[in-house]
Amino acid sequence: MKIQGNAIRPGMVIEHQGRLWRAVKIQHTQPGKGGAYLQVELKDIRGGTKLNERFRSSQSVERARLEQKPHQYLYAEGDMHTFMDNETYEQITLNEEQIGSELIPFLQESMTVTIESFEETPLGLRLPDSVVLQVTDTEAVVKGQTAASSYKPALLENGLRTTVPPHIETGTRVVVSTADGSYVERAKD
Numbered sequence: 001m002k003i004q005g006n007a008i009r010p011g012m013v014i015e016h017q018g019r020l021w022r023a024v025k026i027q028h029t030q031p032g033k034g035g036a037y038l039q040v041e042l043k044d045i046r047g048g049t050k051l052n053e054r055f056r057s058s059q060s061v062e063r064a065r066l067e068q069k070p071h072q073y074l075y076a077e078g079d080m081h082t083f084m085d086n087e088t089y090e091q092i093t094l095n096e097e098q099i100g101s102e103l104i105p106f107l108q109e110s111m112t113v114t115i116e117s118f119e120e121t122p123l124g125l126r127l128p129d130s131v132v133l134q135v136t137d138t139e140a141v142v143k144g145q146t147a148a149s150s151y152k153p154a155l156l157e158n159g160l161r162t163t164v165p166p167h168i169e170t171g172t173r174v175v176v177s178t179a180d181g182s183y184v185e186r187a188k189d
Helices: none
Strands: 002-004 013-016 019-029 037-044 050-055 060-063 067-077 080-085 091-095 112-118 121-126 130-138 152-156 161-164 173-177 183-186
Touching: 091 121, 152 173, 161 183
Parallel strands: none
Antiparallel strands: 002 060, 013 019, 013 060, 019 037, 037 050, 067 080, 067 112, 080 091, 112 121, 130 152, 130 173, 152 161, 173 183
């Protein structure tokens, strides 16, 4: 599907120079002379190389059609992670490079994720917007510190560090954003 060059958004997959690229960062630029353009940082999906490219609104770019199917996360074996298709019950195994090292800590057994594939080849996955994790270590509440909106560091069960409000104690389950690992709210369970 053809789109205008200035319609590219982060996370979008495009076909450019005979390869598949994922847009990582975009920046609209309007120089003093000439027309505006979109500066896009692209990452090669298969090779991992990066490319900075300029796209003007007059250019057309081929947006890759990705098939997105829900899968259930089953288990990890070394750096390989196994998922099951929710409809056909077929299992698929992806390595950490295909998933993305920043997403690995958020994977939990029985979690439903969306696996993106192009021409039957899996390219990566999308996690839910948030996950529930337990706080394994945090500082004690300092009396009088609750008046201001201050946050304290906390270690989560998946090994990530985040900041939580003062009333959160060790053992509390919290909702964390998978986009940046930030605290969202206390879990309601």
